[in-house]
Amino acid sequence: MRYPIIIVCSVCLAVFALGSVQPALHQETTDAVGPRPLEKSTETAVVRDYVQAWQSLSVALEQNRADLLDQNFVGAAKERLAGTIREQAALGIQTRYRDSAHDVRLAFYSPEGLSIQLVDTVDYDVQIVDHERLLTLQHVRARYIAVLTPTEERWKVRFFQAAPE
Numbered sequence: 001m002r003y004p005i006i007i008v009c010s011v012c013l014a015v016f017a018l019g020s021v022q023p024a025l026h027q028e029t030t031d032a033v034g035p036r037p038l039e040k041s042t043e044t045a046v047v048r049d050y051v052q053a054w055q056s057l058s059v060a061l062e063q064n065r066a067d068l069l070d071q072n073f074v075g076a077a078k079e080r081l082a083g084t085i086r087e088q089a090a091l092g093i094q095t096r097y098r099d100s101a102h103d104v105r106l107a108f109y110s111p112e113g114l115s116i117q118l119v120d121t122v123d124y125d126v127q128i129v130d131h132e133r134l135l136t137l138q139h140v141r142a143r144y145i146a147v148l149t150p151t152e153e154r155w156k157v158r159f160f161q162a163a164p165e
Contacts, residue, residue, distance in 0.1 A: 049155040064089040077160040096127040
C-alpha cells in the first residue's frame with residue numbers, strides 16, 4: 001500500500017516543478033487611494049512588480065540566496081527576508097512557495113508618490129524540505145500588507161507583512 005503515497009508525492013513534486021505557472025490575479029477596481037490621483041499605468045506597474053516580487057521571493061527561499069531579493073525588495077522587507085534565508089540555510093532547510101492566486105487591493109498612494117500600500121489575499125502552497133527530504137506540504141490562504149516604493153526601473157517592496165484576516 002506504499003504505492004498510493006508515492007504517487008501522491010510524485011504529483012505534488014510535479015506541481016511544484018511547474019514554478020513558471022502564473023498565479024491567478026484578481027485586482028479590485030481602484031477609485032481613490034489617497035490624496036494623489038493614481039494613473040492606470042502606475043497601478044498596473046505596481047501590481048505587476050508586486051506579483052514578480054512573490055516569484056523572486058519563492059526562488060530566493062528555495063535556493064537560500066538572499067541576493068535574489070535585490071531586484072524586488074528594499075529596506076526592512078529585504079532585511080527581514082534575508083535574515084530568514086540565512087536562518088534556514090544554517091539549518092539546512094529550504095522553503096518552497098508556489099502562489100496560485102492573488103486578490104489585490106490598492107489601499108493608499110502617498111501624496112508625494114513615494115509609496116503605495118496594498119492589501120493582498122493570497123493563496124499559496126508551501127513545502128518545507130530538510131536536506132532534500134520533504135517535511136511538510138500545506139495550502140495557505142493569508143492576507144498580506146505590502147508597501148512599495150518606486151526606484152529607477154520598477155516598484156520594489158519595502159514593507160511586507162502577513163496580517164490577521
